[in-house]
Structure formats: structure tokens, C-alpha cells
Amino acid sequence: MSEPTPPQRGVVDDGWERELTAGQEAAGEHGDLDADLAMLHLLRHARAPEALGEDALEEVLGQVRAASAPASTPWWRHRLVRWVAVPACAGLAVALIVRPGEGDRATVAATAADAEHAATESAAKEPTASPGVFAEATPPAREGAPAAKPYELQFAALEGEARASLRDAVLNSRTEARHEWLASLGARTLPDEDASTTPGRGGGR
């Protein structure tokens, strides 16, 4: 026998089975070829064994390394991950997501507090101006919608100020009309009475 040289085809290459099968079919025979294939492999192995190859050697070593890595990882890497990387990621997430949300909520809360304060002041200004009529017009706060509540309070406060202005305007007009009416009566019966105290009138009339 000659000295072995690198084989063109390995010991267990699929091509050997194809070659055997082709020969069996050409011979017009059928049946299991496993035993014949094993014998062919033996002859090829006797010539030169199946080589692992440098790439495959390193590939398997990489798999072994990867699978056994947790046991051989240095302790400081674990700590680095646990005490630095994880808190940093968490802090970043808070900075990007949680804090803007909190700022929005704080702004809304401050606005709501201001509105509530204004509404309270407005109500204190008008203790006698038939609050029942206007209070009934104020929509009741809906339950189960906490995000809408500050806006509702703000709206109520603004609505209260507008209603207070309206009440002032109505009262002023009413007072003015009454004075005009009294003035017209007084001009006929009491010409010198209260002519200088009528608002906007002066003493020229």
C-alpha cells in the first residue's frame, strides 16, 4: 500500500453512500446498505482517519468555552454588571421615561391648585350673590377620571370668576337703574335730595 496522502473525500462523507447506492441500483438489487457502508468506512479509515480540521477544532472549543463560561467568569465582572451596569440602565430608563411624566403631573397639579385657590377666593368674594343658582350650573366632577380632575377644577375656578364678573355687572346695572329711577322720582318730589350722591350723575342735572 502507498503512504496515505490527504484524502479527497473523508471517511464518512455522504458521497460514499451515494456511490454504493448507485452501484446497487445499477446491479438491479435492493436492500439495506448500512453494513456495506460501515465496511467501506473501515477501509477509508484504514487509509487515513477522519480529520477534525483546525476550524472545527476551534469551533468546538468555542462551544465548550461558551457553555462553561459562567463557572469561569471572574468575580469582578459579575459585580460590575450587578452594581454598575444594571443601576446605570435603570437610572437612564428613569431619566428618559419616568421623570418627564412626573414633570407633567407636577405642572398639572400646580395648575389645579392655583385654580382651586382662585375658585375659593372667588366664592369668598360673593357670599350673598345667590350662589345656589350658579352652583347648580357647575358640572359635578366625574369619578374614575383622576387625570381630568385638575382640568375640571381649573374650569370651575375660571367659570366662577366669569360668573362673579357677570353678577357684578348685573348688580351694578340694577343699582344704577334703581338710582336713576329714584332720582327721577326725587326730581319730581324732592328736587334737592341726594342729587350729588347719584353715581355718574354729578350735580348738573
Place this chain on the structure above:
Amino acid sequence: MARPRLLDDEERLVARAQGGDTRAFERLYRHYAPAIFAQVLVPMLGHRADAQDCLRDTFLAAHGALRKFSWTKAGIWPWLKTTAKNKARDLLRASGRRQRLRGAYLEHLETAAGPDADTVQQRLFRADLRAQIDARFEEMNPRYARVLRLRLLEDRSRDECAALLEITLGALDVLMYRAVRAFRKAWEQHAANDASPPTPPHKAATP
């Protein structure tokens, strides 16, 4: 190619690997993995990809159980070899033995090497294996023996074989098929005439 040679500093390397030195373990791997693959796993499994998977499992198991290994003068090779055989048997059991044994030839190698399982791997590549093959060739039809020599041992191409034998490629396929079958019968007949049957392998106390 007999068993891989013992490394000069193998005992120290094993001790370092047992202490967690990954470089020492990788040096042992690079030295022994090719032989485990070629001499144990491929003959046992008859399939390259399976043998590669099993090689990985073998060295993973060895990595995990290396602390239990007790040093002997034979070095770590026998322990690794037994580990590899156990892993190959596990793979065969897990994946369906009949299918996986397709093309496996360890049994024929053991027949050639005799009943002493411990020396099987050492004799795989020795001259007596080739001598036994040549002896079977002498018993066969010379044309069968010639096509097996040309195609399988001398690694000549199909075209070259067909030209040397003065036949067509189709006829070469038929001749190869019949020659392999004739060689198998001669090999098995010789094994049946042998007084000592092969010893079935037993699982050793390795991972």
C-alpha cells in the same frame, strides 16, 4: 497513528486545569480532541456532525468532572476516551440507535484489533490492521480487490479507476458495490472463525 503521545508536562497541566486554569484545559483539548474525534467518535457514530457534537459534550463533561480525575501514569487519555465513549452511547440511546449506527464501524475495528478493548484504539492505525485488510483482499476476486485498493485506499478518482480497469463509470459503480459486499462477507467470515468474540464495552465511572 496510535494513541496520542503523553504531553511532557501533562501531569502539571492536568493539575492546573483542575485548579481552574482554562489555558491548561485548552492545551489538553487541542492535544487530545483530534484523536478522540478520529479514533473514537467517528468510528462509533459513523457520522461527522454527530461526532463533532459528541466531542463538544465530551470536553464539557470533562471540564465539569476534571476535579474527580486521579492522575495515573497513562495520563488523561484513557479517562477522556472512556468519557467520549459514554457520551457517544448516550447520544445513540437518545437519538435512536438503529438510525445512528448507519455506517458506524467501531465493531469491525474491534474485530480486527481483538478482544482487548483497552488496546483497540492503539491498534487502529497500526500495520496489523492493514495486514488484515490485505489478507482479506488475497481471499477475494482480484478484480474486486483491485477496485477497492484503487478507489478506497489509493484515493484515485472514479474516472481514473474506470480507465485503469477499462470499464465505464456505470460498470465501476456496480463493481465497487459488489467488491465492498464481498469484502464485508470475507471480513465477517474471518471474525466468525476467530475463537475470541469481541468484549462488549461497559460504561466506566466517568462523566
